[in-house]
Amino acid sequence: PWAAGLIVREVSRRVSNWRATESLPDYLNRHNLPGLTEIDTRALVRHIRSKGAMMAAVSADPQYSAADLVDMARAAPSMEGLDLVKEVTCSEPYHWEEGVAPAWQQGLQSPISNLQSHPFHVIAYDFGIKHNILRLLTDAGCRVTVVPATTTAEEVLAMQPDGVFLSNGPGDPAAVTYAIESTEKLIESDIPMFGICLGHQIVGLALGGETHKLKFGHRG
Structure with missing residues (x-):
């Protein structure tokens, strides 16, 4: 996957889709991707709607403080002129x-x-x-x-x-x-x-x- 992380309101505790081969947490762990749950995603969308899209940083590593993550987000390159x-x-x-x-x-x-x-x-x-x-x-x-x-x-x-x-x-x-x-x-x-x-x-x-x-x- 190309995503750097995932934010959701709630992760389903039951893997019920007939095509599923593993749970979402297992998938994220397998690809070493951070994920956040219990986030008010509707409030987040409203914030983006009024303030515009912005850089963000997500980490589960305790060595990084909230201030460190803000600095990482601010240091991220702009999407303008970026060939991904x-x-x-x-x-x-x-x-x-x-x-x-x-x-x-x-x-x-x-x-x-x-x-x-x-x-x-x-x-x-x-x-x-x-x-x-x-x-x-x-x-x-x-x-x-x-x-x-x-x-x-x-x-x-x-x-x-x-x-x-x-x-x-x-x-x-x-x-x-x-x-x-x-x-x-x-x-x-x-x-x-x-x-x-x-x-x-x-x-x-x-x-x-x-x-x-x-x-x-x-x-x-």
Whole structure:
């Protein structure tokens, strides 16, 4: 996981989801991640809503005082100009074949009749891509090849894709200059392109737009 820590109001003491393989505390311990519970998360969200997103520090180490943690948070680098994509992208291209679990597909009907043949080859740029996006692309009839964020437009076009997908990801999109450059060239090639989250912003930057960080994240 790429998260540095987790804050929740209450941790369920019973692992009841049919897909669960371990409890949340066990998962955090396995990855050496700090977690806080019994936090009024609604009050925290209201604070962020009025004051804006801010840096924070979470630790269970008794050697750090509250003042030490405040100093750590204040010393954390700004998100502006920060390229986090290079930290989370894959190192080599790979093919994705897994679809959505059958249990989630009951009662659904797809308008595509030849799903099993996967006729559409889609190149997915990995800026920190979510696996479920890849599952949904596969179920939509796509043969998906995931490539690192630094893959050039020439390398992508050599794979002869039917479309290019730009994924979600962390950090400042303006700092991902290599992806913006590749996107500019891919747009000029007239190949169909689509994206989500950071990918949308990279398309905007490639078309001459500008981005700026909002006071706080918008989700829903």
